[in-house]
Amino acid sequence: MPSADSTFDAHLAESGIRLRRGRVTTLQVNIGKRCNLACLHCHVESGPKRTEALDAEGVDRILLLLARNPAVATLDITGGAPELHPEFRRLIVGARGLGLRVIDRCNLTIFYELGQETMPEFLAEHGVDIVASLPCYEAASVDGQRGRGVFKKSIEALQWLNRLGYARPGTGLRLDLVYNPTGPTLPPSQSELEVRYRGDLQRRFGIRFDRLVAIANMPIKRFAHSLRRDGEYEAYQALLVERFNPETVPELMCRHTLSVDHTGRLYDCDFNQAAGLATAGPARGFFDIADLTEFTGAPVTTASHCFGCTAGAGSSCGGELA
Numbered sequence: 001m002p003s004a005d006s007t008f009d010a011h012l013a014e015s016g017i018r019l020r021r022g023r024v025t026t027l028q029v030n031i032g033k034r035c036n037l038a039c040l041h042c043h044v045e046s047g048p049k050r051t052e053a054l055d056a057e058g059v060d061r062i063l064l065l066l067a068r069n070p071a072v073a074t075l076d077i078t079g080g081a082p083e084l085h086p087e088f089r090r091l092i093v094g095a096r097g098l099g100l101r102v103i104d105r106c107n108l109t110i111f112y113e114l115g116q117e118t119m120p121e122f123l124a125e126h127g128v129d130i131v132a133s134l135p136c137y138e139a140a141s142v143d144g145q146r147g148r149g150v151f152k153k154s155i156e157a158l159q160w161l162n163r164l165g166y167a168r169p170g171t172g173l174r175l176d177l178v179y180n181p182t183g184p185t186l187p188p189s190q191s192e193l194e195v196r197y198r199g200d201l202q203r204r205f206g207i208r209f210d211r212l213v214a215i216a217n218m219p220i221k222r223f224a225h226s227l228r229r230d231g232e233y234e235a236y237q238a239l240l241v242e243r244f245n246p247e248t249v250p251e252l253m254c255r256h257t258l259s260v261d262h263t264g265r266l267y268d269c270d271f272n273q274a275a276g277l278a279t280a281g282p283a284r285g286f287f288d289i290a291d292l293t294e295f296t297g298a299p300v301t302t303a304s305h306c307f308g309c310t311a312g313a314g315s316s317c318g319g320e321l322a
Contacts, residue, residue: 035050039107043217044221179214
């Protein structure tokens with residue numbers, strides 16, 4: 001199948017790289033687009049008025065696929081704010097019952113929404129790893145990107161999670177934080193930034209966390225709209241192309257992650273899902289497949305936003321790649 005963007009493929013070819021999928025070890029599910037926030041950088045354009053959501057039959061199918069494919073070790077649940085989905089807890093209980101690692105990509109402020117008062121305790125009870133958005137350790141930066149009062153609520157939520165044992169040695173409760181730039185720049189060194197985060201959050205608020213994940217903003221959807229509005233889209237895309245780093249390619253998440261949207265359609269990654277670029281070959285959903293090994297060795301659908309994952313030290317849902 002021809003790539004959706006020959007320029008990115010040309011960079012791969014010049015480096016002697018054939019981008020193919022390996023074995024699927026992570027199933028990432030966008031369970032719905034409803035969110036209590038409407039962040040400027042959100043590549044899926046989530047917000048309070050979005051209603052798209054995976055239905056109960058879809059949750060059943062996800063759990064069946066996980067049971068049939070033991071090579072999948074991780075269920076990565078995203079959104080929107082995934083906690084707002086009525087089947088969120090059932091999906092977690094089912095996946096944990098299969099012995100999988102479960103990740104909740106959490107915006108932290110969700111714990112203060114009506115009906116979410118016991119969510120932190122639920123996540124801790126079921127051993128769910130939390131990857132929490134905190135794009136800066138300064139209030140003005142966070143509130144400017146995510147909304148007024150978000151920083152204060154985020155700090156209180158992190159303290160709440162720490163009290164439950166998250167990021168405490170021996171509990172097995174993992175808490176990672178996510179940084180993303182506020183503008184059209186690449187993230188700084190993840191390790192150096194982590195030192196600053198750790199020192200500042202511990203000193204000012206007594207907060208502990210396990211790891212900082214630095215993610216580049218992808219030039220798609222809401223962030224792309226803001227770039228075009230400010231006349232910065234072309235310059236940012238040129239920066240990503242200029243900083244292409246072939247050393248990042250072996251660790252790209254599209255090589256081992258399969259992304260599923262709220263309708264069950266399949267994608268090579270969450271960013272392709274947001275851009276509407278399905279996996280190579282005939283259009284398929286999760287009811288069309290039973291064995292995920294059929295994706296092993298398949299080509300990855302690419303586009304210009306792929307430069308966002310391969311620029312500099314690289315970027316994925318797990319942070320730096322090189």
